[in-house]
Amino acid sequence: MLEFPTWRKAWLWSIAIIAMLAALPSLLSATSIRWPEALPDPMVNLGLDLAGGSHILLEADPREVRVQRLENMEENVRSLMRNAEPRIRIGDVSTRDGRLSFILDDPSQIDRAREIMLPSMNGTGLVREWDLSVEDGNRVILTPTAEGIDQAVGDAMESAVEVVRKRIDELGTREPTIIRQGDTRIVVQVPGLQDPEALKALLGETAQLEFKLVDQNALPSDVAEGRAPPGSEVVPYAATSDFAGSAIAVRRLGGIRGDNLTGAQQSFDPQTNEPVVNIQFDTDGGRRFAKLTTENVGRPFAIILDGQVLSAPNINEPIRGGTAQISGGFSVDTANRLAISLRSGALPVDLAVIEERTVGPDLGADSIRSGMLAMAIGSVLVIALMIASYGRFGIYATVALGINVLMILGIMAGLGTTLTLPGIAGFVLTIGAAVDANVLINERIREERARGRRVVAAVETGYKEASRAIYDANVTNFIAGVLLFLFGSGPIRGFAVVLIIGLFTSVFTAVTLTRMWVAGWLRKARPSDLHL
Amino acid sequence: MRLLKLVPDNTNIKFLKWRIPFFVVSILLIAASWALVATKGLNYGVDFAGGLEVRATFTQSAEAPVAELRNKVESLGYGSPVVQRFGEDNQVSIRVRLPDEVSADKEAAQDAANDIVRSLQADYDDFRLDGNDNVSGKVSGEFRQTALYALLAAMAAIAVYIWIRFEWQFGVGALFALFHDVSLTLGMFALFQLEFSLQIIAAILAIIGYSLNDTIVVYDRIRENLKKYRKMPLPELLDLSVNETLARTVMTSLTLFVALLPLLMFGPASLFGMVAGITLGLFVGTYSSVYMAAPILVWLGVDSDSFVPRETAADEQEKKARGVV
Numbered sequence: 001m002l003e004f005p006t007w008r009k010a011w012l013w014s015i016a017i018i019a020m021l022a023a024l025p026s027l028l029s030a031t032s033i034r035w036p037e038a039l040p041d042p043m044v045n046l047g048l049d050l051a052g053g054s055h056i057l058l059e060a061d062p063r064e065v066r067v068q069r070l071e072n073m074e075e076n077v078r079s080l081m082r083n084a085e086p087r088i089r090i091g092d093v094s095t096r097d098g099r100l101s102f103i104l105d106d107p108s109q110i111d112r113a114r115e116i117m118l119p120s121m122n123g124t125g126l127v128r129e130w131d132l133s134v135e136d137g138n139r140v141i142l143t144p145t146a147e148g149i150d151q152a153v154g155d156a157m158e159s160a161v162e163v164v165r166k167r168i169d170e171l172g173t174r175e176p177t178i179i180r181q182g183d184t185r186i187v188v189q190v191p192g193l194q195d196p197e198a199l200k201a202l203l204g205e206t207a208q209l210e211f212k213l214v215d216q217n218a219l220p221s222d223v224a225e226g227r228a229p230p231g232s233e234v235v236p237y238a239a240t241s242d243f244a245g246s247a248i249a250v251r252r253l254g255g256i257r258g259d260n261l262t263g264a265q266q267s268f269d270p271q272t273n274e275p276v277v278n279i280q281f282d283t284d285g286g287r288r289f290a291k292l293t294t295e296n297v298g299r300p301f302a303i304i305l306d307g308q309v310l311s312a313p314n315i316n317e318p319i320r321g322g323t324a325q326i327s328g329g330f331s332v333d334t335a336n337r338l339a340i341s342l343r344s345g346a347l348p349v350d351l352a353v354i355e356e357r358t359v360g361p362d363l364g365a366d367s368i369r370s371g372m373l374a375m376a377i378g379s380v381l382v383i384a385l386m387i388a389s390y391g392r393f394g395i396y397a398t399v400a401l402g403i404n405v406l407m408i409l410g411i412m413a414g415l416g417t418t419l420t421l422p423g424i425a426g427f428v429l430t431i432g433a434a435v436d437a438n439v440l441i442n443e444r445i446r447e448e449r450a451r452g453r454r455v456v457a458a459v460e461t462g463y464k465e466a467s468r469a470i471y472d473a474n475v476t477n478f479i480a481g482v483l484l485f486l487f488g489s490g491p492i493r494g495f496a497v498v499l500i501i502g503l504f505t506s507v508f509t510a511v512t513l514t515r516m517w518v519a520g521w522l523r524k525a526r527p528s529d530l531h532l
Numbered sequence: 533m534r535l536l537k538l539v540p541d542n543t544n545i546k547f548l549k550w551r552i553p554f555f556v557v558s559i560l561l562i563a564a565s566w567a568l569v570a571t572k573g574l575n576y577g578v579d580f581a582g583g584l585e586v587r588a589t590f591t592q593s594a595e596a597p598v599a600e601l602r603n604k605v606e607s608l609g610y611g612s613p614v615v616q617r618f619g620e621d622n623q624v625s626i627r628v629r630l631p632d633e634v635s636a637d638k639e640a641a642q643d644a645a646n647d648i649v650r651s652l653q654a655d656y657d658d659f660r661l662d663g664n665d666n667v668s669g670k671v672s673g674e675f676r677q678t679a680l681y682a683l684l685a686a687m688a689a690i691a692v693y694i695w696i697r698f699e700w701q702f703g704v705g706a707l708f709a710l711f712h713d714v715s716l717t718l719g720m721f722a723l724f725q726l727e728f729s730l731q732i733i734a735a736i737l738a739i740i741g742y743s744l745n746d747t748i749v750v751y752d753r754i755r756e757n758l759k760k761y762r763k764m765p766l767p768e769l770l771d772l773s774v775n776e777t778l779a780r781t782v783m784t785s786l787t788l789f790v791a792l793l794p795l796l797m798f799g800p801a802s803l804f805g806m807v808a809g810i811t812l813g814l815f816v817g818t819y820s821s822v823y824m825a826a827p828i829l830v831w832l833g834v835d836s837d838s839f840v841p842r843e844t845a846a847d848e849q850e851k852k853a854r855g856v857v
Contacts, residue, residue: 049802057559057671197646204639318709344831349705352638355671356645359663363587367800377794382787388536389783390810414575421736425806428795429738432788436745436780439787443780472697476748478688484737488730495734499741532535 565719
């Protein structure tokens with residue numbers, strides 16, 4: 001047990017030193033000394049609770065995606081049937097219960113209709129996206145498959161993450177972390193953000209811009225009661241618009257979506273000096289916009305943002321330049337935000353902020369300072385107690401403890417893990433566990449000496465007998481740590497990380513290293529008695 | 533230099549003599565804890581209850597206007613807030629639990645937090661927002677669930693491990709000791725109405741780890757002595773084991789305590805609950821290792837054969853075969 005050949009010593013020391021070296025860049029970053037740039041610089045990340053920043057959890061509502069998909073399919077089917085040769089007339093179109101159904105005026109066309117629609121049943125992917133069935137000979141029912149919906153939601157989330165990233169980049173924040181979590185969630189972490197409210201407002205804006213024709217046949221009394229003629233829907237005015245509180249009816253289909261924009265800028269209306277947003281369509285969008293405005297000169301169309309009408313101006317002349325101006329009672333701020341949102345693209349799903357944690361940078365710095373102070377005082381007390389109790393063996397334990405703390409930092413830096421506020425408490429507990437290992441060993445050596453064993457035998461037995469309990473205790477703590485990591489979130493995970501890494505380093509330093517030192521001392525000094 | 537010895541050599545305290553009264557007291561404490569949790573309830577923080585917590589500093593004031601803030605926030609119509617000093621005298625935490633019908637709206641906590649912060653910023657020039665936690669009802673429900681799973685899974689996994697490494701009686705004993713520790717900690721949080729947050733779950737898991745550490749040290753010694761002193765009556769053997777490990781128990785508890793104490797006194801305010809929980813668990817855990825984990829072994833009937841049964845049986849057969857007996 002006490003044999004330490006040179007190669008073994010070298011091996012143990014190199015593990016300790018490499019792990020400690022990895023902690024150096026993190027420690028130096030707190031001082032003014034620069035770490036040479038040519039060298040690798042693993043760093044311990046500070047959690048948001050220490051560094052300051054915002055953690056925002058967003059959740060998408062997948063219902064949105066389903067409705068959208070159904071609507072697109074309806075439009076698709078209508079145009080397929082219209083353009084079929086000969087034209088297939090359909091009626092009684094409904095999108096209730098999450099499926100699309102309609103009847104053919106001429107049942108004999110059913111096979112032809114099925115043939116035309118078949119390519120649309122399978123999307124771009126490998127999964128079957130829609131089930132097509134026929135009832136009573138002439139009613140066609142299209143039901144979205146579960147896989148199809150999953151894929152659509154998945155795609156929507158993918159692009160939502162991209163949109164979120166673009167919007168945050170537009171704010172000029174540094175090093176944001178944007179991760180998709182689970183099926184419908186996105187975690188956004190932004191360090192040191194000054195104004196989380198602006199960020200949240202930006203993320204909350206779906207920015208789904210639509211241009212739809214106003215249904216002029218709708219009776220105002222019906223619209224006021226929320227009823228619209230077939231093929232139309234009632235849309236309320238936005239709170240910022242001049243007609244807030246009222247609503248208008250618009251044609252459900254045949255409008256244009258603001259998906260294909262190439263640019264959007266905040267600007268001012270030259271006449272009224274009101275803040276507005278100028279948008280530019282891409283070629284395809286421009287062409288469709290020109291078509292819509294050309295065919296409907298003299299009629300009003302509604303500019304709808306996220307299900308609310310901003311304004312409903314008359315189309316005075318065809319707009320062919322591919323640009324348009326959106327007004328709607330904006331302030332400079334809201335116009336600017338809308339411009340950013342439109343530039344980065346509409347969110348394909350509505351995102352709601354379901355959790356937010358923000359820590360101001362001042363508080364984070366305070367926490368680090370007082371945490372460090374407490375740790376320093378605690379360490380001094382522990383060291384004093386250890387040396388007073390175990391003399392030379394206490395010094396070994398103390399040095400091991402120092403190496404232990406540096407190794408934990410180094411390994412955390414190497415793995416790129418995050419130090420959180422609970423992580424600091426984890427450090428304290430690890431110190432406790434490491435010290436306990438030494439206490440166990442030293443008390444056992446004392447005991448063995450009291451039973452009359454000779455020095456070397458007592459030390460050997462002490463380490464051997466104590467190791468068993470240390471091993472068992474560490475495994476059980478490891479179990480608790482792993483569960484904490486699996487179930488915990490954010491800061492709590494930081495606690496678990498320190499705990500788990502600390503278990504390994506504690507055994508290494510408090511048992512292996514001290515044994516090496518004790519063995520070296522016994523060999524050199526050959527003491528006849530232990531001062532323990 | 534004489535070395536410090538907290539516990540004299542060769543102590544012979546009859547711990548187990550009092551095992552029945554202590555056990556009864558422990559059971560009563562566990563029952564009282566659960567009664568407290570049931571009647572007073574845990575003071576759930578926003579993590580588990582949903583709602584919002586705003587932390588702020590009044591940079592130019594010596595003291596934060598706690599009572600005034602309470603009225604102001606209440607007048608905004610989000611129910612009655614908990615306004616407490618947090619850290620320094622001029623720092624506060626404002627906690628609002630949203631009524632159920634409101635928290636059905638996923639962003640209710642968000643909107644309320646924005647509203648409160650905006651109105652306080654308007655009213656106080658030196659209001660500095662230090663941070664806020666807004667947790668919707670949905671997320672807090674998930675937190676409650678995962679926290680419960682984590683605790684149950686940890687206790688179960690650990691008991692199984694001990695059962696494998698020792699004997700089933702030890703597994704039951706350790707599990708019971710852990711149950712005792714967790715119960716008393718929860719009871720303490722209910723009694724003093726300390727904020728119960730995610731951090732406290734971490735604290736409880738740390739307590740579980742620590743208490744178990746203690747239990748294992750005692751168990752390990754019991755196992756060793758069971759093999760060594762085959763004829764010794766169990767209560768006596770348990771006493772011997774506890775006494776032999778007493779120096780270590782006291783020393784370790786003390787070192788951990790001196791490490792935790794500064795964190796409790798000077799550490800960040802946001803860590804207070806967690807550190808207080810761990811410190812409390814330190815005492816509870818040490819006690820339970822001696823008075824819960826060990827005596828249970830007497831009742832569950834552990835003996836030397838638990839660790840050397842097969843050898844004995846094999847030995848005897850061998851002896852019989854040789855015709856020795």
